[in-house]
Amino acid sequence: MKILSKLGLFSLAIVALSCAKETPQEVKKFKTLMGETIEIHDEVMPKMSSLNQNIQKLDTLKSIDSLKQQQAIKDLKSAHDQMMSWMKDFSNTFTRAEINQGLQTENLDSIKLKLNELKNLNSEATKMKKAILNSLEEAQMLVQNK
DSSP states (O other): OHHHHHHHHHHHHHHHHHHSOOOOHHHHHHHHHHHHHHHHHHHHGGGHHHHHHHHHHHHHOOSSOHHHHHHHHHHHHHHHHHHHHHHHHHHHHSOHHHHHHOOOOOOHHHHHHHHHHHHHHHHHHHHHHHHHHHHHHHHHHHHHTO
């Protein structure tokens, strides 16, 4: 009798595990893409002070091409604005829980919507990173060649 009872509990456990919902592929994609997006942000965020420092340096230089100097300042400011705008959009789109723990919903339409929003913000983060790195490189070349 004990064996049948244990066998019944074991069977019930197997059935319960097999009925457990599998995580939708979109949730896995969201988690991966969120990690990549945060990584982009974390890579360029420390460079924000360099943007401001280079703006100040270029503003005080008198011995370089004025047009290049003004364009470099414009590019640095634009890169800074892109970061600020991206961070605002990102924090308005995702909750802290979604950023840190992933999606908290089981509604597939909501999951797909959030994944699409994240794809757009990831693309913007990639553009922002490129703008920051390129503007810093150009500014540093101008400062070194003064």
